C-alpha cells in the first residue's frame with residue numbers, strides 16, 4: 001500500500017474532535033488536591049486506543065498518574081518507534097484573562113483554544129490518529145509503533161524517567177516528540193540546569209555586622225558573577241543556528257531561608273537559583289566546573305561565607321541528533337510526502353521528555369509537532385487545525401518510511 005493511501009485516511013474532523021475532547025479534560029497537576037492529576041485524560045487515551053484495537057500497557061508512575069502506551073506490530077524484529085506526548089498541562093492561571101474558557105476546547109476560525117491545545121494535546125491527538133490510520137489501513141510494519149502518553153512532563157518528567165526503566169522503553173529505537181514546534185524538524189534542544197546556590201554565614205545583629213558573616217554579601221557577589229559565567233558557558237557550548245546561546249538567569253533569591261525576616265537581623269543563610277540554559281557540547285562535569293568557579297569567586301569576595309550549589313533535579317543536558325540518522329531521513333522524506341513542501345529545521349528552546357529519552361536511552365529523537373513555538377503556557381493558548389492535520393500526516397509518512405516492511 002502506498003503512503004498516499006494511508007494519508008488519505010487522516011480525517012480532519014476526527015482530529016479536531018479528539019483534540020477538543022482531550023482539552024476538555026483538565027489535567028493540571030495540583031499537589032495536595034485529590035483527583036487533580038493526568039488520570040482522567042490518561043483513561044480517555046487508554047479507552048480510545050483499546051477501542052482501536054491497540055495492545056495497551058498502563059504503567060502506574062505514581063498514584064493516579066499512569067503512562068499509557070499503545071502498541072502496534074510486534075517487537076520480534078525491526079526497530080521500535082515511539083510517538084511521544086504528555087498528558088499533563090500547566091495551570092490556566094487567572095481564567096478571567098482568557099477570551100476562550102481554558103478547558104472549553106472552543107473551535108473558532110480554524111483554531112482550537114484551551115490550555116494544552118498546543119502543549120500538547122493536539123500533538124498527542126495527531127499521534128493517536130496517525131497510528132490508528134496505519135492500523136485501520138492494515139499496512140504491515142517492519143517493526144513496532146508505540147504511541148506514548150506520559151505524565152509529568154511539566155514537572156520532573158517522572159513519566160519519561162519511568163518509561164526508560166520498562167521493557168518497552170528499553171526496546172525503543174527512536175522517538176518523535178510531538179511538542180509544539182510549528183511542525184519544524186528540531187534536531188537540537190537546549191538543556192537546563194537549575195543551580196540552587198546556598199550561602200552560609202553567621203547570624204548577628206544588624207547594628208554590629210562585625211560580629212557575624214553576612215551571607216547576602218556573598219550572594220550579591222554571586223549574582224554579579226552571573227554574566228561572566230554566561231560568557232564562559234557560551235565559549236564552551238557549540239553555536240547553533242537554531243538555538244539561542246547559553247544564558248544564566250537568576251530566578252529565585254531568598255534570605256533569610258528559614259525563620260522570620262527582620263530588619264535588624266543578619267540571617268545565617270541565603271539562597272539563589274540560577275536558571276542555566278545550555279546548547280550542545282559540554283558534559284555535566286564541564287558545566288559543574290564553571291558553576292563551581294563562580295561560587296569560588298563569590299566566596300573570595302565575601303570572606304567567612306561558604307558558597308555551595310546543587311542541581312535541582314539533576315542535569316538536563318542539551319541534545320543533538322545527526323542529520324544522517326535513519327529517523328531524520330525518514331522524517332525529511334515524510335514531510336515532503338505529507339505536505340508537498342521541503343522540511344523546515346528548528347530547535348527547541350527548552351527541554352522535553354525527549355531530553356530524558358535521549359540522555360538516558362541514547363536513542364535519536366526529533367521534536368516535531370503542531371502549534372506555535374511561543375504559545376505554550378500563554379493565555380488563550382491555541383493550535384491551528386491546518387498544522388494539526390499536517391502533523392498527523394507527517395507522523396504517518398515518517399512511520400511508514402522508518403518501519404518499512
Ligand SMILES: [Zn+2]
Pocket residue numbers: 086119120153179180
Ligand atoms: Zn509540552
